[in-house]
Amino acid sequence: MENPGHFSVEINTRCVAGLLDTDANRGAAFVALGENGEPIGFAEAALREGYVNDCDTSPVVFLERIYGERAMRGRGAGRALVDAVKA
Numbered sequence: 001m002e003n004p005g006h007f008s009v010e011i012n013t014r015c016v017a018g019l020l021d022t023d024a025n026r027g028a029a030f031v032a033l034g035e036n037g038e039p040i041g042f043a044e045a046a047l048r049e050g051y052v053n054d055c056d057t058s059p060v061v062f063l064e065r066i067y068g069e070r071a072m073r074g075r076g077a078g079r080a081l082v083d084a085v086k087a
Contacts (some may be wrong), residue, residue, distance in 0.1 A: 032068070032077035041068035041080035047071045063084065 018069050032041040044064040063085055068078050 027064075028085070030081050032081055034072060040072040041066070041077045041081060043067075043085055045085040 024048040035038040049059040
């Protein structure tokens with residue numbers, strides 16, 4: 001998978017590790033797989049408390065990051081990732 005953003009693979013790895021810290025239990029990561037089982041996208045979400053932009057309640061589930069391989073876009077993987085976060 002190509003580098004999905006402005007951060008290095010190492011920084012992304014640390015961010016996901018912190019998000020999924022089992023002691024905090026406030027984050028989740030989801031991976032979309034292609035027809036051959038290869039990763040084609042991911043989404044990261046966290047339970048945020050306090051002020052969250054455009055929200056009147058707290059805590060809320062916040063979509064931190066979402067990415068899909070360019071060649072696989074338009075095939076429903078992004079929608080499936082968002083649905084997984086919402087569930």
